[in-house]
Amino acid sequence: MNLELTDAIAVLERTPGAFRALLGGLSDGWTKSNEGPDTFSAFDNVAHLIHAERTDWIPRARIILAQGANRRFQPFDRLAHVLESQNRTLAKLLDEFARLRADNLATLRGWNLSESQLALEGEHPELGNVTLRQLLAAWVAHDLGHIAQTARVMAKQYREAVGPWRAHLPVLDRA
């Protein structure tokens, strides 16, 4: 699919509700377990998405739209959420993610982006030149990747419990 703003927003606006429906009220056994050292639990996935709402997508879009002399993005810290989310509850994180996402989508809609604006470029510190259109597509795909990761890490908590069914459930052995 080519990125159309309405398609992208349709997914972006559903993500907080999908996380809430999947995780809201679940025990820590489901939400705090991970796939081993230095991997994300379901809780970590939500915390990481919150950090991205604050520091990644919309801030980078602003840099692109400003078209200033320096269009290089700040590096994104993929582990900043660990400290930020200490001593917080999943319920609070789900609320915060929903609020930040709604605010960011209001900003995005308010820009009423034109095709020529979507083609403007910024500089990713690792990936080089990227367009605003690519950034918005990456925002959507990043959401969906973290939904997939969250479901996978939860499934893996039953890797042994399923017994022989492990052979039929590839999600249990996916990296």
Place this chain on the structure above:
Amino acid sequence: MNLELTDAIAVLERTPGAFRALLGGLSDGWTKSNEGPDTFSAFDNVAHLIHAERTDWIPRARIILAQGANRRFQPFDRLAHVLESQNRTLAKLLDEFARLRADNLATLRGWNLSESQLALEGEHPELGNVTLRQLLAAWVAHDLGHIAQTARVMAKQYREAVGPWRAHLPVLDRA
């Protein structure tokens, strides 16, 4: 995690809402696209889960609990949903899945299963002897696997659109 009934039911009861939050009202571009020939779209994932509600988990649990002379399960048809879901809308499928799941969880709760019942065995046509406890764990992991698959197939619709970000989004190239 060992399977505890309350943990298993907590996930099973959330799955229909998670699919509804993620997919409800989305365009066919998101819900009918797949990963290539003989792969599942988001729509197919929901249709497949409906077929499993009807023919797989609870019917097999009944065979185990009955402990009759023949404890061999009927093979599960992984493609039966294709014909069954023709000419139906995703909105109808989401409703049907929620209704069937609620009914099946009412059945499961009503059994008030004991530890000794959870240890009873049936015969899977391919996997051999399996316990009721393993069947319930597989039901949960199967749900989560299809949530992950649904998010992945949607993400892949933007595999080209993300441009250089593809290198940072492993979900876009996962089989």
